[in-house]
Amino acid sequence: KNQVEQSPQSLIILEGKNCTLQCNYTVSPFSNLRWYKQDTGRGPVSLTIMTFSENTKSNGRYTATLDADTKQSSLHITASQLSDSASYICVVRDNFNKFYFGSGTKLNVKP
């Protein structure tokens, strides 16, 4: 069964600290993986998109990694800011253009 699982479910960190969010998937055949940032009640903002051949991709303070062999991805946030408080959703696309959504990790950055 194709699934996307994210951990942790929620996370609280202090401003300025780093954190890493995890996404494990069983989707096959794999096409790409995206990380979205979504504030409550608002539309998602795409952070990164990674294909099979990409291991690491950065977008400012966000760095995503992908291990296609183990079917794991991570999103690392460096020097967190209060504005990073949001939910981060991992979405995996298969080769049939079907999307599988993780349940998200809710990050709360405290001053």
Next chain:
Amino acid sequence: AAGVIQSPRHLIKEKRETATLKCYPIPRHDTVYWYQQGPGQDPQFLISFYEKMQSDKGSIPDRFSAQQFSDYHSELNMSSLELGDSALYFCASSLGLGQGAHGYTFGSGTRLTVV
């Protein structure tokens, strides 16, 4: 565990007709999001509601409207349907504020075909 329920699963309409899609969120979830995924395209965010009020608006056409009701279910109303409206429409729900589960849960979608 209860999931996000979308109805109908499939819908076929003719051009210029209207359609109403329904989304029933996870119990206690107060936030609902609508997405549209056209053939061969990525899902596009349409609109979201928090506590029965529109909280964000994406690429939703003026021919579409949506609302969230007192029981937190949401309906997406689509008028003057066009062939290009044929797509898979996803709904997701989450708990906006407070403690407890904050995860997003996506429904399996309603596939709309306009002929």
